[in-house]
Amino acid sequence: MRVKICGITRPEQGMAIADLGATALGFILAPSSPRYVTPESIASIVTAISRPIHYIGVFVNEDPGEIRKTVTRAGLTGVQLHGEESPDFCARLRDLLPGIEILKALRVKDGETLERARGYFDRVDTLLFDAYHPSLHGGTGKTLDWESIARFSPPIPWFLAGGLTPDNLTDALTRLSPNGIDLSSGVERSPGDKDLEKVALLFDRLRQIRKSSVS
Numbered sequence: 001m002r003v004k005i006c007g008i009t010r011p012e013q014g015m016a017i018a019d020l021g022a023t024a025l026g027f028i029l030a031p032s033s034p035r036y037v038t039p040e041s042i043a044s045i046v047t048a049i050s051r052p053i054h055y056i057g058v059f060v061n062e063d064p065g066e067i068r069k070t071v072t073r074a075g076l077t078g079v080q081l082h083g084e085e086s087p088d089f090c091a092r093l094r095d096l097l098p099g100i101e102i103l104k105a106l107r108v109k110d111g112e113t114l115e116r117a118r119g120y121f122d123r124v125d126t127l128l129f130d131a132y133h134p135s136l137h138g139g140t141g142k143t144l145d146w147e148s149i150a151r152f153s154p155p156i157p158w159f160l161a162g163g164l165t166p167d168n169l170t171d172a173l174t175r176l177s178p179n180g181i182d183l184s185s186g187v188e189r190s191p192g193d194k195d196l197e198k199v200a201l202l203f204d205r206l207r208q209i210r211k212s213s214v215s
């Protein structure tokens with residue numbers, strides 16, 4: 001399973017989290033977020049990590065030209081679109097960024113969100129389901145109603161996000177079978193400051209889940 005730890009702001013924490021087993025690090029490029037990092041800071045973190053992992057930039061309603069510049073400057077391998085980007089916007093960006101993974105985040109409010117998700121199936125590489133919040137785009141620590149997506153099975157890979165923690169992970173993965181999980185506030189001390197003990201606990205829990213599923 002892919003494990004993305006998002007909202008990395010400090011090089012030493014990025015390196016430690018990669019060493020603990022994250023398959024992707026996420027960086028917030030929405031200026032209004034307390035986890036915002038510049039493309040230059042991301043580049044210094046990416047070059048310091050020698051592991052073959054993914055580096056995902058999180059954007060909210062950003063201009064495609066700006067996204068392209070940032071991908072190059074920061075050394076990103078993927079782009080997570082966490083705003084109100086349309087399927088056509090995603091398709092255009094995919095054409096603009098060959099070889100870069102395009103993830104579309106959808107904040108699940110009700111059944112209408114899942115209907116809308118269908119429009120992205122052939123426009124993006126990966127979907128990500130996050131919790132809905134009336135005024136914030138992400139990093140809220142809110143969980144979504146897992147039951148509401150339990151019978152939804154997209155034909156493309158998808159991440160579960162939204163308020164995941166080492167403590168609720170087992171429950172989430174008992175109900176759902178995502179291709180990946182994405183955690184931010186559930187493994188931090190304060191916005192942008194990751195708690196490495198919580199990240200280590202997360203990987204312990206994942207190992208336990210794997211063990212119990214094979215025995």
Ligand SMILES: O=C(O)c1ccccc1N[C@@H]1O[C@H](COP(=O)(O)O)[C@@H](O)[C@H]1O
Binds near residue numbers: 033034128182
């Ligand atoms: O983390 C942020 O500050 C953020 C800002 C704007 C858009 C997305 C953001 N984070 C994403 O939110 C989800 C869930 O986070 P959490 O685990 O509930 O704290 C995750 O995909 C982050 O990439």
